[in-house]
């Protein structure tokens with residue numbers, strides 16, 4: 002059955018026909034028959050180079066043999082125990098070993114769950130009520146972070162979704178990215194802030210990169226006001242290198258959240274931090290957090306295999322950095338918009354110069370992006386279908402794939 006027919010059926014069964022909103026490509030999304038390495042094969046018979054990669058988790062590409070083998074080995078031993086397994090110690094040691102700021106960790110089932118718990122933990126630890134997030138920052142789909150960007154640094158949040166209580170998001174304040182003064186001003190006038198949560202690199206509208214001293218300033222300001230710093234490394238963790246943004250920029254969080262890559266492509270999330278903070282999590286402490294599928298053995302096995310592979314092949318990061326540089330050179334020649342990249346994450350913004358925050362990102366020409374996106378798909382390259390999502394490369398992308406992407410960028414940007 003073709004994608005158009007499948008989508009007609011899906012629309013009667015699932016709201017918008019999809020299981021997550023960004024997948025609702027117009028007029029209908031393509032359905033995937035199978036995926037291997039850097040390629041997706043659709044039910045319509047198209048073969049696409051994938052630069053979406055499940056929105057980030059698949060840094061080793063689809064169906065990576067090592068990860069697949071680890072999953073297979075685990076399946077032979079069962080896939081849910083309801084009791085601890087040695088696997089969680091293994092992955093916990095890997096992640097804490099790679100992140101100097103993280104002494105202890107709790108595994109959950111998604112990035113959303115991780116940030117939800119991290120915020121609760123920050124409130125439990127500090128005894129304070131408010132949180133600050135960055136305008137346009139994405140931390141999953143739970144109430145406290147579904148907040149529309151306000152008009153100024155100190156505005157109260159308003160709900161970004163029906164069904165979210167205004168009373169609740171009144172405790173979520175927002176500041177623009179790359180604006181340490183706005184953060185300091187807000188903190189100087191509010192002594193009830195538990196935490197500042199941010200994506201160190203804005204990945205869900207970007208990548209939008211931090212100015213040179215931004216993260217160091219953020220660390221200094223939050224420490225000065227006794228506010229916990231939550232780094233949301235769900236995208237950046239193991240994407241910008243081993244140790245994520247924490248190590249790349251040398252900024253130590255009080256709490257960090259993870260997901261995506263650490264599960265090797267299977268569902269996972271985690272939050273971790275300083276042990277005096279993490280010791281407050283139940284059952285060690287009074288901040289409640291629990292989950293049937295937390296520490297799922299198959300996700301842990303896949304995650305450990307993926308992270309071990311990255312440790313054994315650090316050259317992947319350098320190769321992919323070279324690859325996005327090469328694509329960027331082609332994009333620059335096209336002479337419009339701005340190409341932004343960091344390591345294996347990249348994006349062409351239909352705005353020049355490159356945006357530094359959410360308000361600037363919103364100035365992008367989304368219609369031009371839509372035409373570009375469609376042309377790229379016709380050229381056999383699948384980019385995330387939004388001006389506001391990051392493109393990724395994986396270790397499975399071959400030199401030929403990278404040439405194809407660069408060529409397509411050239412012809413589609415010039416079009």
Ligand SMILES: *Cc1c(COP(=O)(O)O)cnc(C)c1O
Nearest residue numbers: 111112113139140141235236260
């Ligand atoms: C994807 C993402 C999340 C949410 O993770 P899910 O596993 O989709 O719940 C949270 N924070 C950031 C920065 C993300 O990119």
